[in-house]
Amino acid sequence: GIPQGTFASMKKRNSIPYAEILEFCALKKISVNWLFFYQAVDMLKEETEKFFQVRYFSDIRASAGGGAEVFDENYETISIDEKIMHNMVGMGNTELEAIHVDGESMEPTLLDGSIVFVDRTQTDINKNGIFIASTTGGLFIKRIQQRVDGMIELISDNSMYPPQAVAADEVTIVGKVVGNIESL
Template structure:
């Protein structure tokens, strides 16, 4: 996948005709994507690709996200459409890696993914169980950061072996590292050490599914 700088340069090229030959700066790209200049600078420094904003940009410009991220030509996409797959993406839902997030809005769209990414999601047979949502907050950094898109397998809800799950509590929707204790209670752990662990009873947690990827592997 292209890095942040390369993607920015592609966007500059795409919108160049709109600027009538004027030089396009990073701040212009930030405005186009609807990202504050401060957040844009942070993403550039960390090489954090803003997937959500890129999806909106590609939809607006009627271009393929696979072309923008992977450099695959439109001709190759047409010639090999059977190599691309779709998963359900709830773009209006954010699971919080900090405080609880609101999940009342459940309007979905279909997110196109390339064949090489299907294996990371468990294979083609698992796609029916996969849903994608956004991340907000910083308590799971560096594993996840604000505005990452994460993929959840809703068929995997067993906490016995632990792992990273999307869960719902009375405080909202969360992405957390979860470990089951010998006494039956559940530890809710943030990867960012600034945030203290929390222990809940099983009946206080609704397990939505296991987080399995974010356009990359999850530990």
């Protein structure tokens, strides 16, 4: 160790050997924050838990018009503040994914270029809302209803776009849109 007098002298001369201290802490598995600030590791954990990690598929667009590509494994992780997330999606599932809206068929609810947050655990179309649907024609963002004849109806909010009927076996519900951020 470094004697207290020597350390005080180093501090005055602004010559504290930080590299050696970091190496020592790593070797002994000691938290640098604990050493310098008496801050326990669990205190640090509380700070980092105030953000949710969201998988953001920046190159995927859910078509609000004519169909887009399906989800792939090319994503980046973004951090969303806990308070914003809870305001947007409540206290439910925090394992969300984010994609872009492409097209105007869901306006005025969702604008072209907006980012939507998708909860893949919510796939029950009998509950109202907007869903991401994967079809043979691509990825769509629509309101979805099952018709009496068994067909699935993809419904736009923009009245300029008529509903589309698709066979139930040609549709996979990817998840429910639980929040959005409008394009800036």
